[in-house]
Amino acid sequence: MASRKSRPERRQEPLSRERIVAAAVELLDTVGEGGLTFRALAERLVTGPGAIYWHVTGKTELLAAAIDAVITPVLAGDDTGATPQEAIRALALGVFDAIDAHPWVGTTLAQLPRTPGKSPMLRVFERIGRQVQALHVPEAAQFTAASALLSYILGVAGQNAANTRAARANPDRTAFLDAVATAWRELDPVEYAFTRDVAGQLRAHDDRAEFLAGIDLILAGITAGRADGRTGP
Amino acid sequence: MASRKSRPERRQEPLSRERIVAAAVELLDTVGEGGLTFRALAERLVTGPGAIYWHVTGKTELLAAAIDAVITPVLAGDDTGATPQEAIRALALGVFDAIDAHPWVGTTLAQLPRTPGKSPMLRVFERIGRQVQALHVPEAAQFTAASALLSYILGVAGQNAANTRAARANPDRTAFLDAVATAWRELDPVEYAFTRDVAGQLRAHDDRAEFLAGIDLILAGITAGRADGRTGP
DNA sequence: ACCTGAACACCGTTCAAGT
DNA sequence: ACCTGAACACCGTTCAAGT
Numbered sequence: 001m002a003s004r005k006s007r008p009e010r011r012q013e014p015l016s017r018e019r020i021v022a023a024a025v026e027l028l029d030t031v032g033e034g035g036l037t038f039r040a041l042a043e044r045l046v047t048g049p050g051a052i053y054w055h056v057t058g059k060t061e062l063l064a065a066a067i068d069a070v071i072t073p074v075l076a077g078d079d080t081g082a083t084p085q086e087a088i089r090a091l092a093l094g095v096f097d098a099i100d101a102h103p104w105v106g107t108t109l110a111q112l113p114r115t116p117g118k119s120p121m122l123r124v125f126e127r128i129g130r131q132v133q134a135l136h137v138p139e140a141a142q143f144t145a146a147s148a149l150l151s152y153i154l155g156v157a158g159q160n161a162a163n164t165r166a167a168r169a170n171p172d173r174t175a176f177l178d179a180v181a182t183a184w185r186e187l188d189p190v191e192y193a194f195t196r197d198v199a200g201q202l203r204a205h206d207d208r209a210e211f212l213a214g215i216d217l218i219l220a221g222i223t224a225g226r227a228d229g230r231t232g233p
Numbered sequence: 234m235a236s237r238k239s240r241p242e243r244r245q246e247p248l249s250r251e252r253i254v255a256a257a258v259e260l261l262d263t264v265g266e267g268g269l270t271f272r273a274l275a276e277r278l279v280t281g282p283g284a285i286y287w288h289v290t291g292k293t294e295l296l297a298a299a300i301d302a303v304i305t306p307v308l309a310g311d312d313t314g315a316t317p318q319e320a321i322r323a324l325a326l327g328v329f330d331a332i333d334a335h336p337w338v339g340t341t342l343a344q345l346p347r348t349p350g351k352s353p354m355l356r357v358f359e360r361i362g363r364q365v366q367a368l369h370v371p372e373a374a375q376f377t378a379a380s381a382l383l384s385y386i387l388g389v390a391g392q393n394a395a396n397t398r399a400a401r402a403n404p405d406r407t408a409f410l411d412a413v414a415t416a417w418r419e420l421d422p423v424e425y426a427f428t429r430d431v432a433g434q435l436r437a438h439d440d441r442a443e444f445l446a447g448i449d450l451i452l453a454g455i456t457a458g459r460a461d462g463r464t465g466p
Numbered sequence: 467a468c469c470t471g472a473a474c475a476c477c478g479t480t481c482a483a484g485t
Numbered sequence: 486a487c488c489t490g491a492a493c494a495c496c497g498t499t500c501a502a503g504t
Contacts, residue, residue: 014468054467111395148446154391155387157388162346163346272478
């Protein structure tokens, strides 16, 4: 086995936080959350696991950085010329699509605290809040309105990640939805009356449109009548 | 060391799925998600880790069962005599309080697919849907309305779990909120104009009331005008 | 300063062997 | 039928030693 010693095909670039995070995103996209391992990452980067710790404090930070890398481009959009409603819809759809493309983001995003400055969570909150102000929501209700929109987006994100995971086992999407619809229709007619009723709507169902409709529902609630929402005396 | 051999104080009951799940909930409550370990669980139940696998297929099922055990009592409430709005608020608050008491539920709940029958997720969805029907929402919009409410509840659940985790490091709640408010006010005035504006509302802030206000916002959107929500041409 | 890779202290899960 | 506990194949993280 006489192997010619030659310059390797691609030169070994030095390790860097950037390269590590990029490799982590790739790993998460291809093998999912369970696949992100310091050993697997090290192999991809042609080093030992210890080397990664020189650039990153640990797995928590690595995951946060990966999420940041996916969400940041979403926030790059420009809102000038759009109505507040349009801007909110565009932002929400951006987050939705990003999570659709990277399901692992949906799993963890909702678990990020809004507290640290510059966190992707807080940046989305800020963007939403500006549009809420543009809607002329009274000051006292702005926090509530922005929080409600954010919570809804995060909730859908989580559900979507769960659905993607569940659907991945099934090859084709329509077949999967049909299977769920059938299962729903076979539920107990008394205990699950509503679910059975709406089972039929599942087939024609478009996740993206459904998501947007929910956003519009909240926007309608925000702009309708008294914005503090409570119905009490 | 002459130790008298006597009947142990509490008789060793036989292992059962019930006892295992109860111990898991206790473990999750006291040591958090990271603390739920087959070894720790086995120690609490005075057995080896292998014994647990006779009653439970694995960790995923165990966690699902633990969540089920927490959510099921919430669904026991009776809605008779309440308006649909009141019933939805009561249910939502029930879920909120359950997650407040067991933060680990919030972390995982949103990740549960709605697909398997009898899943806690689906049962909450069913309960919400009935009240949506009672609100006389047109059939075509019922799915959207119920999904929106559920997604919002799940989103808040996740955020709440994250906040609880973040706050746990800090001893007292007001001090923690003050610290966050201060941090928010020190953010860049251009990049974080909205967040800085609402920082002041954080101190007086009541998570439960805020959550309910969000529910009311969505309810207002559902009942206001055209229930399919879209504003298009 | 940055990288290496063996070593440590854990995991979930399996399974032969016991009762 | 049910339990035991050693063993397997992993983890994240650390750290002495190298360059």
